[in-house]
Amino acid sequence: MPDVYRALGDSTRRRILSMLKQGNKIQKEIVEAFDISQPAIKKHLNILLEEKIISESWDGKYRIYSLNPEVLQIAYHEMLQYIGELLDDQLVSLKNYVEKGEFRDEQD
Amino acid sequence: MPDVYRALGDSTRRRILSMLKQGNKIQKEIVEAFDISQPAIKKHLNILLEEKIISESWDGKYRIYSLNPEVLQIAYHEMLQYIGELLDDQLVSLKNYVEKGEFRDEQD
DNA sequence: TTCACATATAACTATTTGGTTATATGAAAT
DNA sequence: ATTTCATATAACCAAATAGTTATATGTGAA
Incomplete structure (x- = not known):
């Protein structure tokens, strides 16, 4: 059972979700939208993945993220x-x- | 601005809030409803107080807690x-x- | 006044979180 | 084959969380 409080409990993660609402994004786009490092973003993405709020897939060398409505x-x-x-x-x-x-x- | 994700992000705190929905409670009643120590409960109550979700007052030697709807x-x-x-x-x-x-x- | 009891607080531990830098991996392009 | 670039991962740090035990404080009752 996904822990929505954990997933939404951080403003960076809420902003990431807002971005994904606008359409799927590659990791690089998300990283560039914030002032923190790529590994920090990846950790947030991992938490959202653990809570099953988003999904990831590959497109060549790009990681694609999408919302799970x-x-x-x-x-x-x-x-x-x-x-x-x-x-x-x-x-x-x-x-x-x-x-x-x-x-x-x-x-x- | 109260951080509701923080306040509701723990199941013990959610249970405390459910208790308070039923009416004001003294700390002792809350402590007895759980298997954890009095200081542990007090910490949860402090977090709910910091986020302004509940209020506390005195009645003699009893601490009274109430919801802030x-x-x-x-x-x-x-x-x-x-x-x-x-x-x-x-x-x-x-x-x-x-x-x-x-x-x-x-x-x- | 002394005792009991409700509450508060201090000191400690283990885990999680949110960040960092440095480095490894893997696919695409030259 | 080498380089470039996107991503992944490891090692580290500081702060917050969720709990503990031990002890202090304050009120009411005996």
Whole structure:
């Protein structure tokens, strides 16, 4: 079970995910977007890979990274559900909205 | 700005928050609900306090802990917004629902 | 006043994290 | 075949985390 708090718990990793939202990227592009070293970026990518939030593949000598939207969805729902439960009804009905894809409330 | 990822990034802290959802608790009650030492629990409580997710007060010799729902709300919105942006429109419209307290979508 | 008990704090340990530099590997191009 | 360039990995460092045990502090009750 991917640990979404670990994956999203660092702002560099959140920025990497935002980049990947715009489309697949090769490692070099990601490295160049930050001021830290290539090994540091690679460590962040490894954490995102461990948590299954992204995937990697080869294209010749290039490493290609892409988002795993399904895993993100599931992670998102987990957090939404947990925090939603800590808060109150207003937010719980909205959790149902996400899960069922429809807006259904008591007051029709 | 409270770091909700830090606060929620540990399952003991998530369980503590769930307990506090049920009502204010004294430290002793929280300690007894876990298998770890009192100082260990106190450290978790300190992290939740640093991130402003909970508050503490005194009642005689008892420390009382309570949830800060407003801060949780804000944290919730932040995460909703960030992850919503990584995913797609379905989820973004729901962010608006939370923020405006109403369901308004393009396709009325 | 003394004792009991709830809480706080200090000192220590092991692990993880986020970074570094230096170096190895492997594919592509010259 | 050699060089270039993208990537991987190793070794290191400092700080934070999650726990421990031992001890101090403060309040209430006997």
